[in-house]
Amino acid sequence: MDQHTLSVRELQERDIDLIVNYWLESDPDHLLGMGVDLKKLPTRAGLSEMLLAQVNQTVEKKQSYCMIWEVDQQAIGHCNVNKIIFGEEAYMHLHLWHKHTRKKGIGHNLVKMTVPFFFKSLQLKKLYCEPYALNPAPNKTLEKTGFTFLKKHTTIPGTLNFEQEVNLWVLTAENVH
Numbered sequence: 001m002d003q004h005t006l007s008v009r010e011l012q013e014r015d016i017d018l019i020v021n022y023w024l025e026s027d028p029d030h031l032l033g034m035g036v037d038l039k040k041l042p043t044r045a046g047l048s049e050m051l052l053a054q055v056n057q058t059v060e061k062k063q064s065y066c067m068i069w070e071v072d073q074q075a076i077g078h079c080n081v082n083k084i085i086f087g088e089e090a091y092m093h094l095h096l097w098h099k100h101t102r103k104k105g106i107g108h109n110l111v112k113m114t115v116p117f118f119f120k121s122l123q124l125k126k127l128y129c130e131p132y133a134l135n136p137a138p139n140k141t142l143e144k145t146g147f148t149f150l151k152k153h154t155t156i157p158g159t160l161n162f163e164q165e166v167n168l169w170v171l172t173a174e175n176v177h
Contacts, residue, residue, distance in 0.1 A: 008113045011066035016051045022097045035132035037162040069110045089126040107141045130157045133165040142169045
């Protein structure tokens with residue numbers, strides 16, 4: 001991905017189908033590798049409605065806040081937070097939509113560009129990320145980006161996940177550059 005322009009921006013209504021397609025059309029093995037329980041995937045309409053509601057919600061009331069990742073102004077993924085306690089903390093999720101964009105090292109740069117938006121917009125003190133322990137890519141990205149490893153534990157980290165061992169990482173406002 002050398003000599004390409006990376007950018008991040010807030011989710012817009014025009015992006016909703018891209019995210020819906022990612023969740024509903026991704027290779028099942030990719031989703032399982034992230035710890036997704038395929039039986040918990042929502043319907044196209046349900047996912048679209050949820051995303052549209054978040055686009056139209058004020059930042060202080062968002063239940064999910066999403067940034068679109070771009071390479072040369074083409075959307076290639078998204079990074080969102082949920083479990084938001086405005087002014088305190090949120091939990092981050094990282095998603096590159098296509099196999100050819102993964103494992104190229106761009107995730108690290110996109111996360112570095114995205115994190116300040118979350119801290120500023122949501123007035124966060126702490127940002128957590130809880131990736132599947134068996135998924136090495138996000139764990140490497142978090143470490144490289146300056147997150148601190150807190151612990152490995154078993155939980156159901158999100159509404160779309162099965163019970164799994166996860167690594168809990170944190171980044172504090174003082175460590176955002």
